[in-house]
Amino acid sequence: MHIPDGLLDPYLCILLYIISLAFLIWAWKGVKKMFSRSFVPVMAVSSALIFIAQMINFPIAGGTCGHLMGGTLLGMLLGPHATIISMTIVLLIQALLFADGGITTLGANVFNMAVIGGLSFYIVKLFIGSSSSQKRFTAALFIASWLSVVLTALLTAIQIGVSPSFASAGGLMTTVPAMLSVHIIIGVIEAAITAPLILQLSHASPTLLNGLNIMRGVNNEPHH
Amino acid sequence: MNRITKALLLITVGLTLLIPFASTYPDGLEKVIKSLGVEEPVPIWSGLIPDFSLSIIGNSYVATVISGLIGLFSVLAVAWIIGWASLRRNRV
Numbered sequence: 001m002h003i004p005d006g007l008l009d010p011y012l013c014i015l016l017y018i019i020s021l022a023f024l025i026w027a028w029k030g031v032k033k034m035f036s037r038s039f040v041p042v043m044a045v046s047s048a049l050i051f052i053a054q055m056i057n058f059p060i061a062g063g064t065c066g067h068l069m070g071g072t073l074l075g076m077l078l079g080p081h082a083t084i085i086s087m088t089i090v091l092l093i094q095a096l097l098f099a100d101g102g103i104t105t106l107g108a109n110v111f112n113m114a115v116i117g118g119l120s121f122y123i124v125k126l127f128i129g130s131s132s133s134q135k136r137f138t139a140a141l142f143i144a145s146w147l148s149v150v151l152t153a154l155l156t157a158i159q160i161g162v163s164p165s166f167a168s169a170g171g172l173m174t175t176v177p178a179m180l181s182v183h184i185i186i187g188v189i190e191a192a193i194t195a196p197l198i199l200q201l202s203h204a205s206p207t208l209l210n211g212l213n214i215m216r217g218v219n220n221e222p223h224h
Numbered sequence: 225m226n227r228i229t230k231a232l233l234l235i236t237v238g239l240t241l242l243i244p245f246a247s248t249y250p251d252g253l254e255k256v257i258k259s260l261g262v263e264e265p266v267p268i269w270s271g272l273i274p275d276f277s278l279s280i281i282g283n284s285y286v287a288t289v290i291s292g293l294i295g296l297f298s299v300l301a302v303a304w305i306i307g308w309a310s311l312r313r314n315r316v
Binding site: 001002003004005006007028031032035036037038039040041042043044045046047048049051052053055056057058059062063064065066067085086089090092093094095096097098099100102103104153156157160165166169170174175178179182183186205207208 | 225226228229232233235236239240242243246247248249250251252253254255256257259260261262263264265266267268269270271272273274291292294295296297298299300301302303304306307308310311312313314
């Protein structure tokens with residue numbers, strides 16, 4: 001869902017750069033407070049994993065394709081703050097190396113994918129509450145990862161919808177339903193990958209899930 | 225880097241072998257842009273490795289995997305440097 005250059009209103013690009021920068025500063029301060037250097041390998045490797053996962057496009061109905069976005073997955077691996085930093089690095093390299101997502105629209109793409117991805121951590125948290133039920137955890141992961149994709153699609157739709165390029169196509173009234181109808185399906189695939197994967201990891205190697213440990217208030221320094 | 229992190233890195237490197245089989249259909253956003261008849265803007269930047277292919281390598285499977293690996297290690301390096309520079313030394 002990477003917005004290319006030239007589609008967004010220039011003022012909107014600037015605004016979204018500023019908003020994303022504010023979130024990045026918040027995220028950076030959070031990471032600094034929470035982790036020491038032993039966190040670096042898991043953060044770097046998780047970023048690389050999401051970068052590669054985003055390159056593996058799978059076909060979906062109607063001659064279109066989707067790929068894992070990985071916001072909620074990262075959220076469970078790294079916590080909300082580091083997820084925003086990590087996903088921003090992924091988006092930056094995608095734009096620089098492959099022109100996947102524009103340069104002028106990087107602020108928008110960071111907001112739509114990195115910030116929403118990071119904040120999806122709090123959706124999981126909200127749905128789990130204080131429960132330690134496995135079923136509830138699975139449902140929370142499913143809802144959060146589905147919502148992260150749908151919210152990203154909605155934000156993208158709104159941003160292109162209010163931009164002049166889409167005015168003749170009907171603006172918001174067409175972009176919002178068009179984007180949502182595709183991404184409510186892609187979101188289900190996102191959820192169907194994320195929820196079982198995190199569940200498996202929570203059994204096999206719980207120390208890897210820094211995000212989950214932050215949520216549960218466990219000592220969040222990675223295990224050695 | 226502990227054992228779990230190493231395993232995760234190995235899995236990630238292994239996944240690059242799948243990139244050449246990725247669907248070439250337009251993604252959700254590209255599809256919407258096309259279906260609404262919005263003119264695709266002329267790109268101002270085509271990337272250091274446009275279209276995931278390195279022209280110096282003839283075999284397109286290998287070229288795609290290698291460009292994926294270049295991306296993978298770029299992300300790894302940038303994240304590592306930023307993390308290392310930002311975080312304090314390990315608690316003992």
